[in-house]
Amino acid sequence: MFKRLFSLEWKSFFRSASLGKSIGLKILMGFLGLYFTAAFLMFGIGLYPLIIEYFPGEEPLYLVNRFVLAWLVLELAYRFLLQNLPIMDIKPLMLLPINKRKVVNFVLLKSLYSFFNFLPLLIIIPFGIYNIYKQTFSTATILAWMVAMIGLTLSVNFANFIIKKNFTDNIKALIPVVASIAVIAGLDYFKIFESSVWFGKGLNLILEFPFLALIPILIVIVFYKWNQKDLESKFYLDATLKDEVKDANTNEFLWTRRFGELAPYLQLDLKMIWRNKRPKTTVYISILFLAYGLIFYGNDAYQDMPAFFIFVGIFITGIFMINFGQFIPAWDAGYYPLIMAQNIPLKKYLTAKAGLITFSVVVLAILSTPYLYYGWKIFLINMICAVYNIGVNIPILLYAGSFNRKKIDLDKSPFMNYQGMGATQWIVGLPLMLMPLLIFWIINKFISFESALSVLFVLGLVGLILRNRAINFIAQRYNRQKYAMIEGFKQSGE
């Protein structure tokens, strides 16, 4: 039976509609995977000699044990953000004569094959082997330690699912958890109560009494059983498998009325953004990225490279423009046939999108004014970048949108989410960021800072004046691509 479930899994991967299309993305992910594998492996191999070199006199194993708790917390954090238990996949299996327990076990055991469980092994095993080679402890002791460490990692694996199930719906409930972790970390840092040291001492005990390695194994089993019970009890359509129906938010955004004909489109876009997870998170990310400048403005290394500040300026004032604009019109993919068949002139549709993005650039530019603290030059650069974004980059993004063929699921989180990504998104980044940088760099180098900024400013203004024409032209292009876009947005896929 397990074999059959695995063959289903295999088919779902290789027969997915997106397999061929996103091969470039797969390669990129592959490289990322290789990179992390290599990095962890190097760290695992180098750990023992590094400790010998930098902490002479310390027993490496004891030192490592002291950091295990911190590592586990970190691991839990990134697993919480990135790893999911694919419970939705069991829905079609519910009707078939397969034991509930078997399906549940399958889902849980499958989670063991996750990349996240593979990474810690790359540290534990080489480090363990190094210790065996050094023979400070007996081979059996080290093996017990390795088993205990793997047990702890897997406990985190299963604990994460429990935490996720109970907290993802209610992010606010996480605040006390995060707060208590912060308190424990604080007590540790100020050496009031060093929980990591106590945890380390606990692990050291394993070296004395190897049979204690059974405890982490027991913890894994407890968490596994807990997950099993939890999943089995929720093996009904109306429990976890069905999304919770929330009371509708009925903010009408009536203030958009003043935009006349464009009002319905703006309202629709604003509702789309506020009521769906992915676009909403995009907004939060944009606000976070306002702080991006802090990294560069105060840093002496960049002071002689004003061209770099252009890049920062384009980024800060245009982060929402980039994140949102690159997926126009894929945000509306779910109802693109409606947009095409209803009485919606494409020009108005695009003008409304351009208006929304312009608004975001203006807001971000205003929010970035405190950077005046770093001097008027920075301030001026940011303002002019905003104008350039509005005038030149918005039409470029709208134009690039006509190459979009991939649907976006509004309800998925944008973290590590490459849905809707295609070659377009990569290629459009170049003119968006590099062109203003290049223009500025050349003129700044050969004429002056002021004239370089003026040129960007004028380009932005010209773009703004010609926007109507540009949108007419872009609308024609959308019209020509219409059938391919409708067809593409119909495909569901990663």
Add this chain to the structure above:
Amino acid sequence: MITATNLTKVYNGTKVLNIEHLDIPTGQSLGLVGNNGAGKTTFFSMLLDLIQPTTGNIFNHEITVSQNEEWKEFTSSFIDESFLIGYLTPEEYFYFIGDLRKQNKADVDTLLSTFEDFFHGEILGKRKYLRDLSKGNQKKVGIVAALIGSPKVIILDEPFANLDPTTQIRLKKIIKDLTAQKETTILISSHDLIHITEVCERIVVLDKGDLVKDLMTSTATLDELETYFSKDLTLKEQA
């Protein structure tokens, strides 16, 4: 008046639609019948310019649909759930469509009040997003939205599917009322021969893309259709 001439659609060398000529006079209610893969939805999609015909053209009130967008002002449709916007409440969706069809809130409210029966208290004022409604209720919203702004042409793909019996009967009445004035052209497809012969004055049968029957509805039509669709079965029985 809707005219299709020399209309074909070919996918990977297979002809999925082939209509030499079809005229639909203004005010007519036309029922499109055919087994799965007959080309009903393909025809509707071409009429809405969502699919490009391989050859031929469709004219909607003298406008070539693939070249000019003006037909959108007087044509409305509900094909499938991709015509709904999942994150809106039914009211918001109706008002949005109303905005597009130049109807203000009061106009839309007036229209909606005539559908209270049809909604059966399950649609309005529920504070639910469309994506959280059942398939049947979503369909009700889609159908009513297609009636906003008194369009001249209404296209409904399988409006009876997924509806409960009471709603099916109410929908039949709505369609009959609409066609009574002979001003609105209605195109409907259905797998339910009884319903469609009841509400449509003309029935067109498609089979693997070909137009095989074109009947003005009479008392004999239902029998004729039933005989036609069971012919394979009868042949087998005889053999």
